[in-house]
Amino acid sequence: MAEIKADVVVVGAGPAGMTAGLYAARERHKTIILDKYMPGGQINLTSRIENYPGIKQISGADLAMTLYEQVTSFGAEVKNGAEVLDLKHRDDGLVEVHTDDDVYLARVVVLCPGSDYRKLGVPGEDEFRASGGGVSYCGTCDAPFFRDKVVVAVGGGNVAVEEAMHLAKFCKKVTLVHRRDEFRAEKVLVEELLEETKKGVIEVRYDSIVTSINGNERVTGATLENVKTKAQEELPCDGVFIFVGMDPNTAFLKGLVDLDENGFVKCDPVYLRTSVPGVFVAGDCRANVAMQLATAMGDGVTCAVFMKEYLRNPDWWNKGR
């Protein structure tokens, strides 16, 4: 178990983490970025991005590769397969970060483990997501790719109801599938949705679940099951949007930094300081973020810019909150 010193240790090599690392390394800080898996994070699963400002169209994997090249060109080191197990602020002001192989001693840590979309766990889901074949978890990102198409949406909370209405601006037909007999979403939203169904674009299927997503190269349909009658039905469609929640990848942080009731890392929204001195947070794992690529990157830059204040004066950590 080696002990490795660094100025900045970033946990997570997704867009937020690589951006924080890019800025930190470019400031000549010795910067190490740790990731449990490969660099790129969630964008590796996105085949087409067209809402990232400054790049008209790019695949998630290509963007991840560019970020990786950019961050390493400034001297940051990216370590794959490095799972963080423990983290603590020491009396001497350094932050200790433990992985199964090593202990890192950092002046500043930036937490960027991201969030994962909750999955249905049905046949076809992973395949058609990875191939860009018609499974998506983000209406804001992907609805415009389904102009005049027929889609199935799944879920019963605020996001599902909002995103179904959003999809209806683009799609010919949206079938919203919900496993219960009423929505969990706010009443005002549900009323708006039911009003919208009168226009004929949105249809709601209560008491129903999707049991498989079918197709060849692309999605051609979804199998629905009524949970009460067990009747099955094959619904032809061009895409399936899954809106059943997000889980921040913060289980390893429980008891180490303050999390909110949903597991998102708590921070002050201006400087992104967590409850632990020297430990910042950026991207989709933090509370109240807009969960987009550009906001994750903005967060990464914010941490890198404001860490200077902390490095100059540790008392700054609790200033103004």
Place this chain on the structure above:
Amino acid sequence: MAEIKADVVVVGAGPAGMTAGLYAARERHKTIILDKYMPGGQINLTSRIENYPGIKQISGADLAMTLYEQVTSFGAEVKNGAEVLDLKHRDDGLVEVHTDDDVYLARVVVLCPGSDYRKLGVPGEDEFRASGGGVSYCGTCDAPFFRDKVVVAVGGGNVAVEEAMHLAKFCKKVTLVHRRDEFRAEKVLVEELLEETKKGVIEVRYDSIVTSINGNERVTGATLENVKTKAQEELPCDGVFIFVGMDPNTAFLKGLVDLDENGFVKCDPVYLRTSVPGVFVAGDCRANVAMQLATAMGDGVTCAVFMKEYLRNPDWWNKGR
């Protein structure tokens, strides 16, 4: 004077504004972006950007052009030469935006007028800035381009002192020129600076001003004048960094939305809501932003994502603050 209705009116076609516009237009909102001048804002004056995540190197003008093409491809309209003179929230919930030619009626307004670096106003300053010939206003952005070079830095506040030390990590020699006989910066910073000068990289010239920036294709020197003795001196250098402050372009907003004592637009840092319902703010003109390209764009996305909450329920505007 035409009356033009829109869902979203964005004031300012810099990176923050074009990003807000890109997202809004992509959500099928009728979106109009107004700019006093040309699209691009401050980045038009930057010849080389290498700290924007996902793009290894690009000129500011090229990035501005890509953003413009991207935002118009989703149907947003960009109007140049449209100076905003007045803005008010009406009783019917719409926001009226006046230019000298037209009146816009918007459901949501996003303010993105940006900030301008304060200039010295000396010969050579504008020329060498626009050409990328060696005049810069941002050490974080441009210090790495001056590796092993000789530079002059100008200013006496926190930013000047910090940036001089930052430049010293890259440059062979940094001469910090300050017009007074002591720094305005915080004591702890000044002490750190004076400690640094012992290493021989940073030298301080008190009571001095830069009266011209000289060179041909690139900067080759700066003329300094001692304000007490009036003695002039030609200092050879490869670049001049000017750190004499920033002015937000918010004069037109005085009395219309709440500004802080430095003229930056006040907002809640989570959702970027200003004091006027329906009017968001994004980018360098707002208080407490990190003043980088990626943070401006992150802000633009944040406004576009959270405007949905307001459009659904206007009472959300004052929630949680």
